[in-house]
Amino acid sequence: MTGQPAFGLSFDPRALTDLLQAPGDVRHLALGRLQDLVNADLSGDRLTGELDGHRALDVGARTEWRLLYGHRPAPPASAYDTDIHVIAVRPGSGRNEHDAARIRLARTLRPTSALAYAARARSPQLDAWRAAITAQTSPYALPVLMRPRSLRPRKALSVEGFPHSPRLAR
Template sequence: MSRTKYGFAAPPDALRDLRELPHPVRDLALLQLQTLVHGDLGATRLQGALEGFHKVYVGPELPYRMVVQFRDAPPGSAYPREVFLVTAGPRQRYVVYRDTQLRLGRHNPVDEPYPDPADLAHARSPHALRAMNNASGTAPQHPTAPPSAVPPRKAAL
């Protein structure tokens, strides 16, 4: 590895995120941070509500991300710039990105949580509707066909 290029900083929430990652994922995340601080790893720039921040993939095939910011180091630091860890967590359902926005006090309605796909499927299921109706003691309401404006045809004999 090369000589350290950046300082490192993280608030207590971000350190808690790291501690809560599954053990093998946490080890990979720490290695990624070390490589990032040495300047040997690039990070992907984020856009939109997280403009100015970068995402770091934790492992090539793992669904975990870290959100960092490259910023000027505080006065008196041994480094002119630092890597500031904002969040670390699962990418699934954009959890890590929403947590980042909450910590930064930003709101992006586009990134509102999506309902769980299983909940959506259950909500549309006719079996679930029947079970709910039976539990409430009401009969399911079936739409009736509107009366036809044209009288029915008689069969030709």
């Protein structure tokens, strides 16, 4: 709680446009949050994935708008070592603000590993099984594992294998 700036401040031009186009109350709250960031009185949540190394800060108590920023080295002529570089000020609906920041940083989505791709893929056996189930209408036409026990065919039991068999007692 120094009240003195600890960081410089810079904006992506599109983030400045975002801020100017935001509703008046959101703009006022965002500027107050930026002042707290520059004074090192506040810090946003760390982002992961494609925006690793950046942070997001909710603007206001309702968290409808988010401010995405990152720390970067200040220009040589600056009085500060580090700048807070604002990337986006966007409504926080879904991944809207994250997508805008990723595009502004010219980052592409990381390719997924073969294991992650396989985990998200659908099994072709599952699709074939579902198609077979929906194509059949009679409960008797269902595969044996899907039939109720009362409808499953009974196996003929051999009495020779049982120790209490009447044939063995003779």
